[in-house]
Every structure is written in structure tokens, then in C-alpha cells.
Amino acid sequence: MQARTNELIEHDVSLRPFNTFGVDVRASMFARIGSIERLQQVLSDVRVIAAPRLVLGGGSNVLFTRDFDGCILKIEIPGxxxxxxxxxxxxxxxxxxxxxxxxxxxxxxxxxxxxxxxxxxxxxxxxxxxxxxxxxxxxxxxxxxxxxxxxxxxxxxxxxxxxxxxxxxxxxxxxxxxxxxxxxxxxxxxxxxxxxxxxxxxxxxxxxxxxxxxxxxxxxxxxxxxxxxxLPDPLVFGNAGSFFKNPVVSRQQRTELIDRHPSLVSYDIGGGRYKLAAGWLIDACGLKGAVRGRAAVYDKQALVLVNLGGATGAEILALAREVQDAVRARFGIELDPEPRIIGHAAVA
Ligand SMILES: Cc1cc2nc3c(=O)[nH]c(=O)nc-3n(C[C@H](O)[C@H](O)[C@H](O)COP(=O)(O)OP(=O)(O)OC[C@H]3O[C@@H](n4cnc5c(N)ncnc54)[C@H](O)[C@@H]3O)c2cc1C
CATH class of the missing domain: 3.30.465.10 (Uridine Diphospho-n-acetylenolpyruvylglucosamine Reductase; domain 3)
Structure with missing residues (x-):
């Protein structure tokens, strides 16, 4: 079995083509999974059994902040x-x-x-x-x-x-x-x-x-x-769509915020709860279009963080933290990231 799985597992693979942020990290093992049989074969390899695994689809909702020392299972099951x-x-x-x-x-x-x-x-x-x-x-x-x-x-x-x-x-x-x-x-x-x-x-x-x-x-x-x-085309500016979820608050929190910030954008989602437009909160902190090295807050939509070219995952994460800190300081609201952060602890 080991001899057969050798052909199924690639080593030291660049993940740049496999994440829409275009971050250039490497995976120590990489296997394409086109069927359940193939999955079982790969999982039977002793090197895979002993290593961390990560299931990956199109890589459009992940941020890699360092190399992945384990096996990427790239899902290609058709039908x-x-x-x-x-x-x-x-x-x-x-x-x-x-x-x-x-x-x-x-x-x-x-x-x-x-x-x-x-x-x-x-x-x-x-x-x-x-x-x-x-x-x-x-x-x-x-x-x-x-x-x-x-x-x-x-x-x-x-x-x-x-x-x-x-x-x-x-x-x-x-x-x-x-x-x-x-x-x-x-x-x-x-x-x-x-x-x-x-x-x-x-x-x-x-x-x-x-x-x-x-x-x-x-x-x-x-x-x-x-x-x-x-939205920016990931082929032009690497991104993962919205980087933050729209925060949900109670009616009382919303009323207090509106008193202080009358133009705040929010949506009633029922049950006395309101979704706040995270893009508005970021924009109000003056961060729309902010550039930090090779990472930026997209200038047409503040909810999106972009890789201007060659940014590392750590640079994008540092910008995400700056955005969270600014929104917390001004509004007392925590922004939760939408993409999965792989390599460092999540930003919230
Ligand atoms: C320009 C742009 C616009 C976007 N717009 C939206 C939007 O409007 N709404 C929205 O909801 N999202 C949006 N997204 C986010 C993203 O496209 C979605 O979350 C999408 O479903 C991620 O798919 P993926 O295959 O790329 O997942 P990946 O990024 O590969 O993986 C995301 C997570 O799912 C896990 N995973 C992937 N495949 C599997 C599997 N088969 N089994 C188990 N776990 C798995 C991974 O381990 C990871 O935790 C946008 C992203 C971009 C770049």
C-alpha cells in the first residue's frame, strides 16, 4: 500500500495557486482526493496518519499565515x-x-x-x-x-x-x-x-x-x-471576499450606538436583534482604502482585505487585527473574521 500511496502524495507543494489570497506558503504533503476510495488510500499512509490534515476546496475562505506542516486533502470529488x-x-x-x-x-x-x-x-x-x-x-x-x-x-x-x-x-x-x-x-x-x-x-x-x-x-x-x-477579482487582487462577519447586537445596544452615530447602517433580523454593517463600521474608522505594506482594506468595499501583490498571510492578519482594534476602540464592538485562519490563532 505504501508504494501505491507514494504516487498519490506530493511533497513540499506551493499553496499559492490553491488560495484566493494568493499567499505563497508551502505544504509538506498534498493529495488530490477525487473519490472515497482515493481518500481511504491516502488516509492509510503512515505519514498522513501521523500528521495534521487540512481539507481544502477552492481556498477562497482561508488565510494561511505560515507553511502547513501536514497533509492537504484537496477535494476534487465530481458528480x-x-x-x-x-x-x-x-x-x-x-x-x-x-x-x-x-x-x-x-x-x-x-x-x-x-x-x-x-x-x-x-x-x-x-x-x-x-x-x-x-x-x-x-x-x-x-x-x-x-x-x-x-x-x-x-x-x-x-x-x-x-x-x-x-x-x-x-x-x-x-x-x-x-x-x-x-x-x-x-x-x-x-x-x-x-x-x-x-x-x-x-x-x-x-x-x-x-x-x-x-x-x-x-x-x-x-x-x-x-x-x-x-468585489475584487482574486486573480487581480488576492482576497477571500468579506473578511469580517456583520456583528449582531441587541435592540438596546443598537439604540445606544444610533444615539452616538446616527448614520450607522443596521438591519432588523427579528427577535430583537440587529445586524450592523461591518463595512460601515470600518469605513467610519477611516480605514477604507488603508494600505499597510502589501496588504490593504479594499477601497470600494471596506469589508474586504486585499493582497496588493506578494503580501504574506501574517501581513494580512496584522491588518485584520488593526481593523478589529479600531472598531473595538470606537464602537465597543468585536468583529469576527469570516475566513479560517490557518497557522496563527484566529483574530477573534
Ligand atoms: C471574491 C469572493 C467573494 C465571496 N463572496 C462570498 C459570499 O457572498 N458569501 C459567502 O458566504 N462567502 C463568500 N466568499 C467566501 C467563500 O467563497 C465561501 O466561503 C466558499 O464556500 C469557500 O469555498 P472553498 O471551496 O474555497 O473553501 P476553502 O477556502 O477551501 O475552505 C474553507 C473552509 O472549509 C473547509 N472545507 C473545504 N472543503 C471542505 C469539505 N469538502 N469538507 C469539509 N471541510 C471543507 C476548509 O477546511 C476550510 O475550513 C467569497 C470569497 C471570495 C474570494
């Missing part, structure tokens, strides 16, 4: 299977499929429902990790179940939505990292589709395009256009 489940289409997708191309393919196949989540980078298998969301829709709303490889048990398990404990940019997987590898995700896409087009940016884009009764394709195109305008 799409559709089933008519009465009220919905049940679609099982391999974890290694690209998120955006699956969204587009399903719309082309007449199975809409994911169009608001168009152009989010990364893999299908990572989408449940932070319950990806954008423009009024979260993955959890279109989710049926998933299958994981449980490293501890050494077997496949199915998990329901309840077991995944989805919340705002959160799930059980964020709190129990590296215990399970998501093998595939099954979506439930409603056969009776209705548009989610009330999000301000989407509504404005559709109005501008004179679309009054949007189809899934219209929403898909609108979301793609908005995102292309607002």
Missing part, C-alpha cells in the same frame, strides 16, 4: 445526480464541483433556486461550512442533507440540516474543523419556484434592466453583474 422528489428536485452534487458552475448548470437544466448565490467562489463541499449566503438567500434554505467522511469513525455518515446546525455564516463544521470531510451535498430545489428579488441591490439592478417579472436567469445575471462591480 451531479438529480431526482424528482415531488415538491422539489433533489440534487446530489460531489464536493469537488465548482460552486458557480453548478449554480449555472442547474438553472440551464430548469432547476432554479441557487441563482442569488451566483459567482461565490469555491467548491460545493465547502458551501455548508459557513452556510454561504448572499443577496437574500442562504444555502440552508435550499439544503436537504450531506454526506461526510467521519475521520474518527472511519466511515461515511449522512447529516440532516438540524445536525449541521446552520446559522449566519456558521455551522457545526466551523466549530469542529477537520473532524469530517464533506463528500457530497444534496440540495432541495423547489419545483414551484418564486424569485427572491427584494434585496435592494438586486431590485435596483433588475429595475435598471427593465425586468418586472424576473426569471431565475435574470436574477443570476443581475447578481453576477453586481458582484463583478463590487
Amino acid at each position: 451531479v445526480q438529480c431526482e424528482d422528489a415531488g415538491e422539489s428536485w433533489r440534487v446530489r452534487v460531489g464536493a469537488g464541483e465548482g460552486w458557480h458552475s453548478i449554480v449555472e448548470r442547474l438553472i440551464d437544466d430548469g432547476k432554479p433556486g441557487l441563482e442569488n448565490l451566483a459567482l461565490i467562489p469555491g467548491s460545493v463541499g465547502a458551501a455548508p461550512i459557513q452556510n454561504i449566503g448572499a443577496y437574500g438567500v442562504e444555502l440552508a434554505e435550499r439544503f436537504d442533507s450531506l454526506r461526510v467522511w467521519n475521520f474518527g469513525a472511519g466511515s461515511l455518515q449522512r447529516m440532516t440540516s438540524d445536525e449541521c446546525k446552520f446559522a449566519y455564516r456558521d455551522s457545526v463544521f466551523k466549530h469542529q474543523a477537520d473532524r469530517r470531510l464533506i463528500v457530497d451535498v444534496t440540495f432541495a430545489l423547489p419545483r414551484k419556484w418564486s424569485p427572491v428579488a427584494d434585496y435592494a441591490d438586486v431590485a435596483a439592478e433588475l429595475r435598471q434592466r427593465n425586468v418586472t417579472q424576473p426569471q431565475a436567469r435574470d436574477i443570476f445575471s443581475a447578481v453576477v453583474a453586481i458582484r463583478r462591480r463590487k
Whole structure:
């Protein structure tokens, strides 16, 4: 077995092409996982058994701050299977499929429902990790179940939505990292589709395009256009999308903040809780567009940190800490990072 696994594991591999921040760190071992059989082979290698492991999809929600002394399991499991489940289409997708191309393919196949989540980078298998969301829709709303490889048990398990404990940019997987590898995700896409087009940016884009009764394709195109305008292309400036989550506060905290900062942007999320626009908080600290060496706060969207070229993960992390310190000092609010920080302790 050892002789066979030698061919499956590469050594001393640059991770620069495998993270959208474009940070140039190295991994001591790197294995491409295209099937469960391949995973089992790799996991049987004594060098892998003894080393830390990291499951990696498209690398669009991670920040490496130093070399990774362990084995990267790069998920490339393919496949799409559709089933008519009465009220919905049940679609099982391999974890290694690209998120955006699956969204587009399903719309082309007449199975809409994911169009608001168009152009989010990364893999299908990572989408449940932070319950990806954008423009009024979260993955959890279109989710049926998933299958994981449980490293501890050494077997496949199915998990329901309840077991995944989805919340705002959160799930059980964020709190129990590296215990399970998501093998595939099954979506439930409603056969009776209705548009989610009330999000301000989407509504404005559709109005501008004179679309009054949007189809899934219209929403898909609108979301793609908005995102292309607002977010930096990782191929130009390395980034991981929003670096911080929007903080959630109580009604009383919000009232106190509004008294002091009347233009504060916030959204009622029900239950007496409010989401504050983290981008507004950062902008109000005068940090939008701030440049620190080769790292910067993106000048068009303060929630995004960018690699201007050649920045290390540690430089980007130092900027993240500066942003957190400034927001804490001015507003008394903690900003939690969205991407997983690998190498140093998380910034919050
Ligand atoms: C320009 C840009 C825009 C973005 N916009 C959004 C947005 O609008 N909304 C949003 O929610 N996110 C957004 N993101 C963040 C990111 O795209 C998503 O979180 C995406 O789901 C990450 O996928 P990935 O395959 O790149 O994951 P990776 O970065 O490879 O991994 C992220 C985490 O998931 C784990 N993981 C990956 N695959 C698996 C698997 N198969 N099984 C178990 N664990 C796994 C990793 O260990 C890591 O902890 C954006 C990122 C960028 C660069």
C-alpha cells in the first residue's frame, strides 16, 4: 500500500495557486482526493496518519499565515445526480464541483433556486461550512442533507440540516474543523419556484434592466453583474471576499450606538436583534482604502482585505487585527473574521 500511496502524495507543494489570497506558503504533503476510495488510500499512509490534515476546496475562505506542516486533502470529488422528489428536485452534487458552475448548470437544466448565490467562489463541499449566503438567500434554505467522511469513525455518515446546525455564516463544521470531510451535498430545489428579488441591490439592478417579472436567469445575471462591480477579482487582487462577519447586537445596544452615530447602517433580523454593517463600521474608522505594506482594506468595499501583490498571510492578519482594534476602540464592538485562519490563532 505504501508504494501505491507514494504516487498519490506530493511533497513540499506551493499553496499559492490553491488560495484566493494568493499567499505563497508551502505544504509538506498534498493529495488530490477525487473519490472515497482515493481518500481511504491516502488516509492509510503512515505519514498522513501521523500528521495534521487540512481539507481544502477552492481556498477562497482561508488565510494561511505560515507553511502547513501536514497533509492537504484537496477535494476534487465530481458528480451531479438529480431526482424528482415531488415538491422539489433533489440534487446530489460531489464536493469537488465548482460552486458557480453548478449554480449555472442547474438553472440551464430548469432547476432554479441557487441563482442569488451566483459567482461565490469555491467548491460545493465547502458551501455548508459557513452556510454561504448572499443577496437574500442562504444555502440552508435550499439544503436537504450531506454526506461526510467521519475521520474518527472511519466511515461515511449522512447529516440532516438540524445536525449541521446552520446559522449566519456558521455551522457545526466551523466549530469542529477537520473532524469530517464533506463528500457530497444534496440540495432541495423547489419545483414551484418564486424569485427572491427584494434585496435592494438586486431590485435596483433588475429595475435598471427593465425586468418586472424576473426569471431565475435574470436574477443570476443581475447578481453576477453586481458582484463583478463590487468585489475584487482574486486573480487581480488576492482576497477571500468579506473578511469580517456583520456583528449582531441587541435592540438596546443598537439604540445606544444610533444615539452616538446616527448614520450607522443596521438591519432588523427579528427577535430583537440587529445586524450592523461591518463595512460601515470600518469605513467610519477611516480605514477604507488603508494600505499597510502589501496588504490593504479594499477601497470600494471596506469589508474586504486585499493582497496588493506578494503580501504574506501574517501581513494580512496584522491588518485584520488593526481593523478589529479600531472598531473595538470606537464602537465597543468585536468583529469576527469570516475566513479560517490557518497557522496563527484566529483574530477573534
Ligand atoms: C471574491 C469572493 C467573494 C465571496 N463572496 C462570498 C459570499 O457572498 N458569501 C459567502 O458566504 N462567502 C463568500 N466568499 C467566501 C467563500 O467563497 C465561501 O466561503 C466558499 O464556500 C469557500 O469555498 P472553498 O471551496 O474555497 O473553501 P476553502 O477556502 O477551501 O475552505 C474553507 C473552509 O472549509 C473547509 N472545507 C473545504 N472543503 C471542505 C469539505 N469538502 N469538507 C469539509 N471541510 C471543507 C476548509 O477546511 C476550510 O475550513 C467569497 C470569497 C471570495 C474570494
